[in-house]
Amino acid sequence: MKIYSWNVAGLRACEKKGFYEWYLETMPEVICMQETKALPEQLSDRLVNPDSHEALYAPAEKKGYSGVSTWVKKGINHSHTIGLGVEEFDCEGRTIITEFDEFILFNCYFPNGQRDHARVPYKLEFSNIVAKKALALKKKTGKEVIITGDYNTAHHEIDLANPKTNKKSTGFLPIEREWMDEFKEKGFTDLFRHFTPDENGHYTWWTYRSNCRERNIGWRIDYFWSTNELLNKVEACEHHKDVLGSDHCPISLSLDL
Numbered sequence: 001m002k003i004y005s006w007n008v009a010g011l012r013a014c015e016k017k018g019f020y021e022w023y024l025e026t027m028p029e030v031i032c033m034q035e036t037k038a039l040p041e042q043l044s045d046r047l048v049n050p051d052s053h054e055a056l057y058a059p060a061e062k063k064g065y066s067g068v069s070t071w072v073k074k075g076i077n078h079s080h081t082i083g084l085g086v087e088e089f090d091c092e093g094r095t096i097i098t099e100f101d102e103f104i105l106f107n108c109y110f111p112n113g114q115r116d117h118a119r120v121p122y123k124l125e126f127s128n129i130v131a132k133k134a135l136a137l138k139k140k141t142g143k144e145v146i147i148t149g150d151y152n153t154a155h156h157e158i159d160l161a162n163p164k165t166n167k168k169s170t171g172f173l174p175i176e177r178e179w180m181d182e183f184k185e186k187g188f189t190d191l192f193r194h195f196t197p198d199e200n201g202h203y204t205w206w207t208y209r210s211n212c213r214e215r216n217i218g219w220r221i222d223y224f225w226s227t228n229e230l231l232n233k234v235e236a237c238e239h240h241k242d243v244l245g246s247d248h249c250p251i252s253l254s255l256d257l
Contacts, residue, residue, distance in 0.1 A: 001255045002028040003105070005148040007205070007222060007248035011036040011047060011069070017245035020046055027052065028252065029073045030098075032107035034150045036067035058082045060093035067093040068149070070107045077101055084133055089126050097137070102257050103230065104137050106130060108149035113170030120170060123152065127179050131186055134227070144230035147188070150205075150222050150248065155180045155190065158200035159220040171221060183225065191224040191237040191253060204239055205248045213247075224253045233257060 004026065008014040011033065023031070031053070040048050040057045048055060053071040060066040072078050081097040083090030098105045108130055113120035134145040153176045157163035166172045184190070196202060203218025212218060224237050235254040243250050 001030070001257055003030040003032065003146070003148065003224075003253045003255070004028045004250050005032040005034070005107070005222060005224065005252075006250035007034040007109070007150040007246060009035050009037075009246040009248060010064075011038055011043065014245045015044065015047060019245055020050075022243060022245065022250075023050065027073075029076060030105065031069075031071040032096075032105070032148050033069045033071075034067075034107070034109035036069050036093075037064050038067065039063070056080050056082070056096060058093045058096050061091045065092070066109055068096050068107050068109050070096045070098055070105075072098065084126075084129050086129060088122075089129070094126065095130070097133075099137075099141070099143070102143065103255075104134075104141065104143050104145045106134060106145065106147040106149070108147060108151075110150060110152045112152050113173065113176065115170065117170055117173070120173065120175065124175065124179055127151075127183075131183055131188070134188075135186065138227055144227045144233075146224060146226045146230065146253070148222075148224045148251075148253070151180075152221055153177065153180060154219045154221055155193075158198070159203075161201075161203065161217040161219070171219065187228050188225045189228050189231060191226055191231075191234055192220075192239070192251070194231065194234070195237055202239060203241070204251060208247055213241075222248055222251050224251065230255075 039059045055071045057069045094109045096107045111123040113123050154160040203220050204222035206213035206218040241249045
C-alpha cells in the first residue's frame with residue numbers, strides 16, 4: 001500500500017497547477033491532503049468524485065481556510081471519523097481518522113503558531129490531543145497508528161536550512177520541538193528519519209520568496225510518524241520535491257501489508 005500526504009495550499013489553486021493529472025499518474029491507494037481551503041460544493045466534480053477513489057472532506061467553518069481531505073481507493077475496506085471530538089479544533093477542519101483492516105491513519109493539519117506565537121498554546125493542545133487519541137485507539141483496537149500531515153514544526157537543526165536564525169520563529173521554538181521529543185518518547189517514530197537519520201537538505205516546504213525552492217532553502221515540516229510496532233511493515237518514506245503545485249511537496253509512505 002502506498003500513502004501520499006500533501007499540503008496542497010488550496011486545492012482549487014493546486015488543481016489549476018496539475019493536481020488531477022498528478023493524481024491520475026500516481027494513483028496511490030490513499031491520498032491525504034491538508035489546507036484544502038474549500039467546501040466540497042466549491043470544488044470541481046472530479047475532485048469530489050475522483051476516478052478511482054472515494055473522497056472525504058473535512059472543511060473549516062471559516063471559508064478559504066484550513067481543511068483536510070482523505071481519498072481512499074475504491075474497494076479498500078475502511079471507515080472514517082471526522083475530527084477529534086473537540087469543537088475548538090474540529091471547527092477548523094484539521095483531522096480525518098481512517099480505520100483500515102490493518103492500521104489506523106490520522107490525516108492532520110497541525111496549527112501554525114503564528115508570528116507573534118499567539119497560537120502556540122492552541123497548537124500544542126491540538127498536538128497533545130492527537131497523540132492521546134492515537135494511543136487510545138491503538139489500545140482499543142489493537143491496531144498500529146500512522147499520523148501524517150503538515151505538523152508545522154521542524155524537529156531538529158537538520159530539518160531546516162537556517163536553524164540559527166529561526167530559533168525564535170514558530171515552527172522551530174524549543175517548546176514545539178520538545179513536544180516532538182515527547183511524542184517520540186510515547187512510542188512514535190519519524191519514518192523519514194528512520195530511513196534517512198542524519199542527512200540534512202531534505203525539506204518539504206519552501207517560501208515562495210527569493211527562489212528558495214530552487215536554492216533548496218526550506219523546512220521539513222510534513223511527516224509520517226507511526227507507532228513503533230509498525231516499523232517492520234514500512235518499506236520506504238520519501239519526499240517528492242520535484243512535484244510542483246504548492247509551496248509544499250508531497251511525501252509518501254510504502255507499506256508491505
